[in-house]
Amino acid sequence: MKNNHVFWHRSLITRTDREKQKGHKSFAVWFTGLPSSGKSTIAHHVEKALFEMGYHTYVFDGDNVRHGLCRDLGFSETDRKENIRRIAEVIKLFLDAGIICLSAFVSPFKRDREMAKDIIGKNEFIEIYVKCPVEICEKRDKKGLYQKAKLGLIKNYSGVNGNYEEPHNPDLILETDKSELNECVDKVIDLIKKYLNKSK
Numbered sequence: 001m002k003n004n005h006v007f008w009h010r011s012l013i014t015r016t017d018r019e020k021q022k023g024h025k026s027f028a029v030w031f032t033g034l035p036s037s038g039k040s041t042i043a044h045h046v047e048k049a050l051f052e053m054g055y056h057t058y059v060f061d062g063d064n065v066r067h068g069l070c071r072d073l074g075f076s077e078t079d080r081k082e083n084i085r086r087i088a089e090v091i092k093l094f095l096d097a098g099i100i101c102l103s104a105f106v107s108p109f110k111r112d113r114e115m116a117k118d119i120i121g122k123n124e125f126i127e128i129y130v131k132c133p134v135e136i137c138e139k140r141d142k143k144g145l146y147q148k149a150k151l152g153l154i155k156n157y158s159g160v161n162g163n164y165e166e167p168h169n170p171d172l173i174l175e176t177d178k179s180e181l182n183e184c185v186d187k188v189i190d191l192i193k194k195y196l197n198k199s200k
Contacts, residue, residue, distance in 0.1 A: 018098030026095040031104045033130030034159045036137040038176040039104035045185045060103040075156045088116035108164040129170040134159040136177045
């Protein structure tokens with residue numbers, strides 16, 4: 001609920017100023033997909049590649065934000081929506097700081113991803129679907145969460161007892177059961193380079 005007694009304080013330094021100082025535009029790359037599909041792994045390797053190229057980056061990892069910013073939230077549809085809303089608002093601030101943001105969240109519902117896109121800005125939001133069959137994701141699951149979900153110990157777990165709505169028109173699809181990690185990273189870097197060239 002909006003507070004009518006809170007006002008936005010304009011900075012003396014603009015986003016354009018910060019982007020100019022850093023030498024690149026800021027934007028968000030949103031990785032979505034089933035648990036253990038490879039979202040976080042790809043996001044962190046993409047960040048490393050961009051960092052080594054001189055870009056200013058930060059990865060927002062689904063598990064990491066639940067240790068602090070979203071530790072009061074569960075996995076109901078309402079809590080998942082609030083989880084995505086909070087992280088989208090934080091990313092919006094990071095974009096104002098001139099940072100390239102990479103986010104890795106299951107974000108199973110299309111409406112929540114659209115909400116994130118609206119908050120961040122449609123022209124600054126690259127959606128990447130990390131696609132992988134659920135049986136492969138389960139085999140990769142080192143945390144044993146799929147098994148716990150099957151036993152009923154975890155509720156609303158996407159791929160087991162929770163829904164996952166595939167993106168209809170993502171900017172890129174990475175099929176991690178068919179492609180090696182380096183190949184996936186190269187595809188994301190190529191997409192980012194095209195985005196940067198287009199935004200010049």
